[in-house]
Amino acid sequence: MTNTCRALAAVLLALLAGQASAATYRVDDTGTVVGQPVTPMRWRQRVPGRVADNTVEGQVSVALRLNLSQWVMRQARIYMLLAPTENERLVATWRTQGRLLPGSMRGGDRMLVFEGVVREPFLQETILLNLTADGRALERAQSLQFNFEIEMTP
């Protein structure tokens, strides 16, 4: 895009992205690959104990590819969001290889995973997601929807 075009795009984005968060945009994660289409949740205790632990857990790796080409050399914060889940006790914890911050979240949360200057047009990182939930409340298959937002910082 030319400079004029970039300016126009920036103006439009600023106008349409919302007044409350004037410089927050959804990040395109096209190319992100989830390690397995379905993650089977398993009882932490297959056999109940004297004190029952009804936690179920599952792990999956996710190869992220975030398109940050519009914000190269800009100071930014990137957040990972998890859409509200049916099981309110579901917790997603993730480890990273260092390009993003590790953390933990529940459905409806928005957690900081990056803060700094965007150096490259594509941020690629593999995270290991560990999912835990109350097995009694997880009766059927669900889809957990994660996405990313970027926020420009002055």
Place this chain on the structure above:
Amino acid sequence: MKLRRPSFEQLRLVACLAAALGALVPARAYTVGITSAPRSLYLQVGVGNMTTGNVNTAGNNTTQNNVTVTVPAAALFTGAAQTMSTDSIVVNSPIDNAAYCTTAGQVYIGSFFRTTGSSNNSASLTVTTPASLSSGSATIPFSTIAWTSGTNAGGSEIPSGSFTSTSLALTTVAKNTWSESCLLFRYTNPGIVPGGTFTGTATYTLTAP
């Protein structure tokens, strides 16, 4: 009608707008599909296969334990109940290895029903027997066998009773918890019976909805 070709500047503006608006199209989210945990049932009557550890693991065990009694001559026709002994060696709870069925002759019965769901469902423990114990053509009613329920630890979920029916409901097993009992069997020695070695099999069944 006269068509007018758009100028280069107009085309560039359209391209810019398209590019700018393209950036506003909601970006896709990555999705992680999850499934619920599997259900499982476990029932142990006498000897079972439970490995007690940091996380217990269950397996199959085909052992069929026996409870037996030899009625001494002095007790014949007296009506004095005769406590039965067992070849089951299970004394400790397989949950945590705590002492549980410490009275000699007690048979350990433990079960659990692992399941998802918030509904208050439970499994049912039943026992079936033939009508009689047999020795050749001679028989003794199975109802002459009774049991007393109780444990070293206090709780024993199957109530005391006897084989009054060929199919008995013993207890319900709440989901995701253990049900444990220790049963001490006895022959009620009710009266005159023919001589012989009388046998019969009681089959315990755990059923989940």
